Amino acid sequence: MTTLSLRDDFPGLRTADGKPWHYLDTAATAQKPQAVIGAMARALGEDYATVHRGVYSRSAEMTLRYEAARRRTAEFIGGREDEVVFTRGATEAINLVAQTWGMTQIGEGDRIVLSTLEHHSNIVPWQMVAERTGAQIDVCPLTESGEIDLGALEALLGPRTRLVALGHVSNVLGSVLDAKRAAALVHSVSAKLLLDGCQAAPRLKIDVADIGCDFYVFSAHKLYGPTGIGALWARREILDQMPPYQGGGAMIDRVTFEKTTYAPPPQRFEAGTPAIAEAVALHAAIDYVESIGLARIHATETELVERLRTELGAMNDVTLFGPSDSAGIVSFAIDGVHPHDLGTILDESSVAIRAGHHCAQPLMDHLGVPATARASFGLYSDHSDVDALLEGIARTRRIFG
Incomplete structure (x- = not known):
């Protein structure tokens, strides 16, 4: 596992009570390191x-x-x-x-x-x-x-x-x-x-x-x-x-x-x-x-994408969108679960994903769905984020199962 362990540089990656916030919406906007702040x-x-x-x-x-x-x-x-x-x-x-x-x-x-x-x-x-x-x-x-x-x-x-x-x-x-x-x-x-x-x-x-x-x-x-x-x-x-x-x-x-x-x-x-x-x-x-290096960042995100796609691909009620070598982004849908419902349930466990059409409605029409769930990684992401997301998905499947 080659994640970069940079979470401490980002004050936004903790909840109000100091617990980790599993932020998987970097494609929408990235958290800011203390150096930038x-x-x-x-x-x-x-x-x-x-x-x-x-x-x-x-x-x-x-x-x-x-x-x-x-x-x-x-x-x-x-x-x-x-x-x-x-x-x-x-x-x-x-x-x-x-x-x-x-x-x-x-x-x-x-x-x-x-x-x-x-x-x-x-x-x-x-x-x-x-x-x-x-x-x-x-x-x-x-x-x-x-x-x-x-x-x-x-x-x-x-x-x-x-x-x-x-x-x-x-x-x-x-x-x-x-x-x-x-x-x-x-x-x-x-x-x-x-x-x-x-x-x-x-x-x-x-x-x-x-x-x-x-x-x-x-x-x-x-x-x-x-x-x-x-x-x-x-x-x-x-x-x-x-x-x-x-x-x-x-x-x-x-x-x-x-x-x-x-x-x-x-x-x-x-x-x-x-x-x-x-x-x-x-x-x-x-x-x-x-200072970190774009090659290292891409390698870290690729590792996380590969793991998440493998885990989701093993679930028979999950549809994955996009190529297997997608860069930092995994979009998916769970049968019988609206992405907004998934996002709401995940939020209860301090996991933040994006749910919706992602300002790409023609693409949603092409995919034949009204919306997707999207997990997107950043240079601060690590396997604990994937763990938390998978745990939240399992809970969601039990609720809707």
């Missing part, structure tokens, strides 16, 4: 000042730390510092691309390709673009095991394809996209590839240059950082083509009532006072994750 507290306290504006020393220092967070984020995913835009999260990052690049580069009769397993945040913004431009959306199916079918993707691509937007790791099935192959296919028809990396960034080494994608997005709060900040990476030549997303301070070069000129990327897309403390805390989260 401390960094954010200092940034909001003794170190706090605005950025990019003040000439006094504390403001200058905080500006350096804010931009250091951008540089650290770029390094983390293999991009350049001037290619990283801070957003409120992955949802805003996708909307930014849709409303700037999408509304200027996609036209009537063009095609946008999504997959069956996409999160709503990677569906709805593109539907908005299609409705306003007259473009059409094509949906790439899945393989029997729950991966995006790249053979089917290749068949969907054509001369009118402008954008393909895919999840790097499914938030429901845990299936991992062969992103490099996807990029090669997409570029073969001169289209652009956007990857939703929310579930990939906390567990897989990301190198956008090696993948060859055009846009990459992720949220800090799933990477053990704070809510309210995420990142969009895009190739510099693409960012240069994109008009401003919002207007206000910090994104301008010069303003007159006759005309406004805009700052270059990434500042062009960061109107207003930014999420200063959140950026500092994101930096701390990346440092924390990399």
Whole structure:
């Protein structure tokens, strides 16, 4: 057993009376290590000042730390510092691309390709673009095991394809996209590839240059950082083509009532006072994750996934969804037990799972279920979490049996 024994770094992993809380909802949002909590507290306290504006020393220092967070984020995913835009999260990052690049580069009769397993945040913004431009959306199916079918993707691509937007790791099935192959296919028809990396960034080494994608997005709060900040990476030549997303301070070069000129990327897309403390805390989260090592994190989660899938697979009233090598996520259903009922009973034993459609209703339709139960692991998870979950499932089966 190779779990990392990091629970003590996370104050949120105990109940009010000091007992262990078995948190298996990391795919929704990760618990925060003390290193991140401390960094954010200092940034909001003794170190706090605005950025990019003040000439006094504390403001200058905080500006350096804010931009250091951008540089650290770029390094983390293999991009350049001037290619990283801070957003409120992955949802805003996708909307930014849709409303700037999408509304200027996609036209009537063009095609946008999504997959069956996409999160709503990677569906709805593109539907908005299609409705306003007259473009059409094509949906790439899945393989029997729950991966995006790249053979089917290749068949969907054509001369009118402008954008393909895919999840790097499914938030429901845990299936991992062969992103490099996807990029090669997409570029073969001169289209652009956007990857939703929310579930990939906390567990897989990301190198956008090696993948060859055009846009990459992720949220800090799933990477053990704070809510309210995420990142969009895009190739510099693409960012240069994109008009401003919002207007206000910090994104301008010069303003007159006759005309406004805009700052270059990434500042062009960061109107207003930014999420200063959140950026500092994101930096701390990346440092924390990399101090442990993404390979070690993935290995630990893989061990837990394999054990849980084996145990659940031995139960004849349990249906497992997704591939056997799912990354950090196990979705399942128990015959005769609604996932919400299971979640409620588990909560009585201090076990937290997610029950519902996971913001992936088209995928639920594909699976033929209204909802699934989802257990998702993090770097702090260990076999005691699996034990507690299995004990709770056994109790639930007895109640409904």
